[in-house]
Amino acid sequence: MSFIFLKRSSISMAAIVTRFPPSPTGYLHIGGARTAIFNWLYARRHGGKFILRIEDTDLVRSTEASVKAILDAMEWLELDWDEGPFYQTERLEVYQEYLEKLVAGGHAYYCDCDPEDLDRRRQAAMAAGGKPKYDGRCRDRGLGPGPNRVVRFRCPLAGETVLNDLIKGPIVFNNAELDDLVLQKSDGIPTYNFAVVIDDVTMGINLIIRGDDHVNNTPRQILIYQALGAPLPRFAHVPMILGEDRARLSKRHGATSVMVYKEMGFLPEALVNYLVRLGWSHGDQEIFSREEMIANFSLEHIGKAAGVFNPDKLLWLNAHYLKERDPAALVPLLRPFLHQRGYSERPDDYLARAIATLQPRCQTLVEMADAIRYYLVDEVDYDPAAAAKFLRPETLSTIARMQAVLADLDPFDEARMEQAFRSVAEELGVKLGKIAQPVRVALTGVTASPGLFEVIDVLGRKTVLERLGKALDFIKAQARS
């Protein structure tokens, strides 16, 4: 009994605080999105906080447009944050304060080495078979602040730094391998490794889930925490996402921007579901609602190996969610794609009924917008091969017959329609397909479509009769020429 109480209180002692810190040098990419999802899920799972921070200390590459693009993507994925967005460029005094503390404590020092000279020294060290690390020239010169001077961290020359990674286990680094990294650039802006630590310390971040491309940065960061006397957060390094050639996922593997997936007609829940399952698992389950993800997410089930991004599986998930959605809910999502194609406006309920027939046949909204064409155009255009095969003199009479039957059909619904087609087939002594295909081409212009009766039902009597009439005219015209 008391054991249970103990366990409980120790768990609830520190509320979880996670963060997602993108740098606004471009759009939100697939890998970043997954990291954001993991951090968000963990915070939600444990009733903690999720903080958004914009790491814009790269003054040259950071842009306002990128910030907006990232925020838009977060919103589209429905990843809400509890605090922020904080901007590092607005926190310069904070870094300065901590920097002075480090310098005063002897943990950091000023350095006036010329960047180009530094580069030459590195090259020379490499050529001599040594390590390309900073040679420590200014380490003990006792320099003070001044123009063109950076601040470097005084890294211990010996000893070990251990990273107890929640995913990879303990990783030991020899401090001698590390060098005196720059904390503050000569323009007064902090470097990444310094700013993250200060931000994470001051924002109370106690769990850092990030890509494992950061593993080698972590010992340097741990050393800074220690120099500051700050408590260490827990670290969880998630394996990378690879392209199909097993190289780090990049533009040459196809779309890597989250918002491009929106443009390609993907649903956010499909992307999120795909991404969360890329590297994490919960037994054999493939489909997860938000609630299920939150309820089941755990670091223990994140794998150690990098994963290849598989567009086919994403497509399958998207098709799944497309089928599952209420057709009416799909209308506003599909509309932008219809406008792009220049279709004329139609009422919501008409679109919803058309969409319902296309749901099991489309993998993306883009496919759906293409497929919905014959429901929206004033005049169908015939696929030449389809017309050549099914709109010929021999089919004239069956189309005419169906036109006559449908003109009088009452009520004009799917059930009656099927009856009508079947009885005409019987009457003519042919299989249903013999009648259905020519009519299908007359109505849609193509040989593959949703069930014929569904199509007729959506189109309505007037349009159906018109299109059948037009098909008859077409056949006659063909016969004359």
Add this chain to the structure above:
RNA sequence: GGUCCCAUCGUCUAGUGGCCCAGGACACCGGCCUCUCACGCCGGAGACACGGGUUCGAACCCCGUUGGGACUACCA
């Protein structure tokens, strides 16, 4: 080059020493359903990188090899 990480079907993964001559999913192949195309359903092919240990027993533990990846900036 140095440091670090990783290794189950083509791909994502289950698997935490006996339940595994390895399960699920995508993709692929075959069948069923059927007015076409899909959806759906049923079935099939397909993997523990290699070599050594440890153990009564290894996909699971250890070592090595090989292969992949990351980092190595006054980028983040």
